[in-house]
Structure formats: structure tokens, C-alpha cells
Amino acid sequence: MAETDPEANRFSARASRYARVGANVGGVAARMAGARLFGKEGTTNAAALAQALGGLKGPIMKVAQLLATVPDLLPPEYAAELQKLQADAPPMGAAFVKRRMMAELGADWQGRFGSFELRPAAAASLGQVHRATARDGTLLACKLQYPDMQSAVEADLKQLEVAFALHRRMNSWLDTREIAKEIGARVREELDYVREAKHADLYGAVLRDIDAVRVPAVHHDLSTKRLLSLGWLEGERILGFAEAPVEIRNRIAQAMFKAWWHPFSRAAVIHGDPHLGNYTVFSEGGEARGINLLDYGCVRIFHPRFVGGVVDLYRGLLTGDEPRIVHAYEVWGFKNLNRELIDILNIWARFIYGPLLEDRTRTVADGVKPGEYGRRQAFEVHQALKARGPVTVPQEFVFMDRAAVGLGAVFLHLRSELNYHRLFEAEIESFSLEALAERQGEALAQVGLARPR
Numbered sequence: 501m502a503e504t505d506p507e508a509n510r511f512s513a514r515a516s517r518y519a520r521v522g523a524n525v526g527g528v529a530a531r532m533a534g535a536r537l538f539g540k541e542g543t544t545n546a547a548a549l550a551q552a553l554g555g556l557k558g559p560i561m562k563v564a565q566l567l568a569t570v571p572d573l574l575p576p577e578y579a580a581e582l583q584k585l586q587a588d589a590p591p592m593g594a595a596f597v598k599r600r601m602m603a604e605l606g607a608d609w610q611g612r613f614g615s616f617e618l619r620p621a622a623a624a625s626l627g628q629v630h631r632a633t634a635r636d637g638t639l640l641a642c643k644l645q646y647p648d649m650q651s652a653v654e655a656d657l658k659q660l661e662v663a664f665a666l667h668r669r670m671n672s673w674l675d676t677r678e679i680a681k682e683i684g685a686r687v688r689e690e691l692d693y694v695r696e697a698k699h700a701d702l703y704g705a706v707l708r709d710i711d712a713v714r715v716p717a718v719h720h721d722l723s724t725k726r727l728l729s730l731g732w733l734e735g736e737r738i739l740g741f742a743e744a745p746v747e748i749r750n751r752i753a754q755a756m757f758k759a760w761w762h763p764f765s766r767a768a769v770i771h772g773d774p775h776l777g778n779y780t781v782f783s784e785g786g787e788a789r790g791i792n793l794l795d796y797g798c799v800r801i802f803h804p805r806f807v808g809g810v811v812d813l814y815r816g817l818l819t820g821d822e823p824r825i826v827h828a829y830e831v832w833g834f835k836n837l838n839r840e841l842i843d844i845l846n847i848w849a850r851f852i853y854g855p856l857l858e859d860r861t862r863t864v865a866d867g868v869k870p871g872e873y874g875r876r877q878a879f880e881v882h883q884a885l886k887a888r889g890p891v892t893v894p895q896e897f898v899f900m901d902r903a904a905v906g907l908g909a910v911f912l913h914l915r916s917e918l919n920y921h922r923l924f925e926a927e928i929e930s931f932s933l934e935a936l937a938e939r940q941g942e943a944l945a946q947v948g949l950a951r952p953r
Contacts, residue, residue, distance in 0.1 A: 591628050592646065594618040600644055604727040612722060616642070626690060626797075631732065634719060639732035641716065641794075649691055649726075657684045675892040682898040686772065690797035693728040699796035700730060701947040703771070706763045712755035712790035713762075714782060733792040735780025741788060742913060748788050752781055753916030755790040757923050760907050765927040767943045768807045768936060772899040773798035776910065800899045801944070803952050804937045805831055810900075811931050814924070817846075817853050825849075833894030841891065844884040851877040852904050855920035864911040864920065873909045 592600065597618050601609045610616060614633035622629040627645040634640055660683065664676040689695055697718045704715040714733055722729035741752055756779070763769045771778070771793065778795040781788050809831035816824035822842075829837055829845055850857075851874065855864045865873060885891055911918075944951055 591620045591623045592644075597630070597644065600647070601727070604644075604724045605722070613640075627726075632729070634722070638719075640719060640722070641730050641732045642722070643693065643728045643730075645691070645693065645726040653687055653691060657687065660684070675890050677892070678895040679893055679898050682895040685895075686798055686800065686899060689799075692725060693723060694725050695949075696728055696796045696799075697723050698947045698949050699799040702767065702769065702943060702949065703763060703793060703796065703799075705943055705946060706767050706769070707759065707793075710758055710762060712751075713759040714790065714792045716792070716794070733780065733782065733794065735782045735792045736788075738776055738779055738781055738791070738910065739913060741781055742915070744788070746915075746917060749914040750916050750918055752788060752791060753911050753914045753918060754923065756907065756910055757918070757920070759791060759793050760903070761924065761927045764802075764807060764810075765931065765936070767940045768802040768804050769940075770800050770802075770900065770903050771796070771798070772800045772903045773906075775906075776913070779910075798899075800896075800903075801949065801952055802896060802900075804933050804940055806896050806900075807936055808933045811928050813849060814853055814856060814928075817849060818857055832897050834897075835892060840888055844881055844888065847884070848877055848881050852901070852908075855908075856924045857921065859919065859921045861917050861919045863915065863917055864908045868912060873912055874905045 597620075601616075605612060612635070614635050614637055616632040617630050619630075620628040621631050621641070626649055627643050630642045630644060632640040632642050661680060664680045697720060700715060700718050704717065707713045707715055716730035716733050719729040719731070738752065741748060759779075760771060763771070773795060778793070780792045780794065782790055782792055809828040812824050812831070813828035815821065816828060825846070826837060826842060829842065834841070834845065855862065941951060
């Protein structure tokens, strides 16, 4: 008889989740009946919706946070409220943690650690992190997934489909089906800690020679599909350096740039979650030296041709080469391109690429607050697309765009002043699709991951 998975996507758990989501969100939706769900209802309904979602915890809150970081998918008042959700789910109690650990590592699980703190060091939307030590004394961060998360994710993504269907009916200028597909794929991947361990191994290999970025080592013997044990990296919150001397802030920002663009240019992979809690700053000799990259659940692996599109768009904008710009959009998957749509897409492209195009030391966006990064340009694109007609955002583009905006917001928090143009040029020096494909293939094969089609 085949072994059954007690954590499988169970109908009873999904049904319970549907009821909880419906009860919490339904009251808010009823008050919105006279207004458009994604229209201009003001901050009252936005705050009520955030409160309803925050009370649920779990994946629906992660989905809400993802939605809030896709520029202009939601009105500013909704995005502002949803971004306040901190994923601080009530922790599992000690007895429950013991049962969960026994289910993952067996009855003798405690004997496999030197020590294990039953009280979590941090709690998030899909699981919680415990401090521990390996038997040799190595400090560990053990991420333990909450029960029934697969069922909760499927139920919450079904709710997301309903919300997007409403959005398409009321905002026919934007076809959100590919956005929903991409968010669903990435959230489902976050449930698989075996895959996340491979992501961490991949980043460890790609960033091995980058001293300014530290990647935790995976302890595979203490990891399962729902338990991930990584080396504990000591560090301080990035925002704790917001008032540090500019040379320190620039050093941290440069490390962030390297952590994001180096894996992208060398292995076509991005760290897709721009939440500040996923990075800390490590110090040596009493001075900040670089960043710790902590979480690998939301990682996006691209086909090399997508990276080629990124480079082509950059070089096309830099030199005014319009055929190259159009080719980049086609590579990314934009359909039915014409003069009007290209001009609209270029509004966003010139904003995202702006810091990379100017060969000078500058901030990432002068006079812009972190929470407002990209909002004005997104509004311009929104208005232009509404006048033009429907457009489908390609699936691969969603997290690239989201992560780029999140990275820019980090630079704004730090008020860093760098020559982003020269940093980027260094990453794409001698770029070729053939070389990238070869490097990516080797890196993915080394950790047991497949290249996307």
C-alpha cells in the first residue's frame, strides 16, 4: 500500500480555509458592494481588508503582500495597508513543536541536535524559525512549516483567482491571468523546503567568491520537505543602518546590488522576495561589511533567453536602438506590440533602468520615498493602458518587475549614492547567451534543479 502524506492537500482542510477566508473578507466585501473592488474607495475599506487578511495569517497574507508589491495592481491606499502586514503568525506551542519535529525527523529527533529551542526566534506566514545547534556545536536556524499549509495554499489561491476574475471584469485594460499563474507557482514552491534547500545551495555556489554576501550552509541531514535547517548567520537589521555614514550605507547597498544582479547574470536566477526581513547586515572589526541573504523560498529561475532580453533592453535604451528594444519585449512574451504599446512599456522601462543608464554617482530615485518608488510611473502606465485597451503581462515578467522595485526601495531606505551604471556594466561584461546557458546548466545540475522551459 502506498504511503499517504498526512499533510496532503485535504478537502476538509481546504473547506475549512474557504470558510475562514470567506468570513473574514466577506464582511469587508459587503461594504464595498457599492464601489469597485479595486477602485478608489479610500483608506477605510483598505484598512479593513488588511485587518481581515492579517487575522487569518498563513498563505493568504503572503499573497496579499505579493499583490501589494506589484506596482499599480492595487490602488495606493490598498498597497500601503497590505504592506504593513508583518507575517507575525501566533507561534506553535512547545508540545506542538515536538510533535511536528517528531513527524519530520522521527522519535529520536532531539538526539540529532546538540540543542533545540522550542520557543521560536521568529514566526512567519508559512512557518516559524527555531534556534538550534548541530551535534558539533554549529549554530542553526531551523524553519518548521505549520501544519496543513498545502491545503491552506490551495484554498487561498482559489480565493485569489476569484479576486483576479473580478479585477479583469472591472479593469479590462489588464489581463491578470498570467500574474495569478506566476504568484500561484511561486507560493506553491515555497511549501517545498527540499526545493528551497536546493535554492540555497545554488546561491551558495554562485556567490561563493563574493565576500560581501553570505549564504547559509544547508544541513541536509536535518532537513525534510517541511523542515529546513540552515547555518545561523548573525546580523543586524538593514534599517538599523539608515542613519549610518554614507560610506557604510553605500557598502551595504553595493552588497545588495551584487546579491541580486550577480546570480541573475551568472545563473539566470533572482531572489524574488524584497522584504527587508530577508536580509541582515554582518560586521567585521566593529564595522558593517556586507549582507546575509536569509530566505530562499521565493526564488525565480529563468530561461537564459529572458536574461538576454534584460540585457537587450538595457543596451537598446542606452543607444536608442529601437529594434533591440522591441526584440527584448518580444523575448519577454509581450504580444501584439505596436507603436503605442511600445511607448507605454518604455515609460516603465526607462524608470526601472534609469539608474543603470546614467554613468554618474546618484541615488536610485531622487526625492522619492521608499513606499512611493515606482508609483507615479505605474500610474502613468495604468492610465495609458486604460485608454489603449487590454494587455497581458507575461508570467516571467511579474517577479522580475516586483523584485526590481523591491531592490530599489532598499536603496531608497539606505539613501545610497552609487554609480549603478558601472556596477551593472561589470555584471554583464562579455555577456553572451551561450556562456550563460552553459554556466546555468552546470550550476543547476550541481544542486539537482532543472532549467525552466
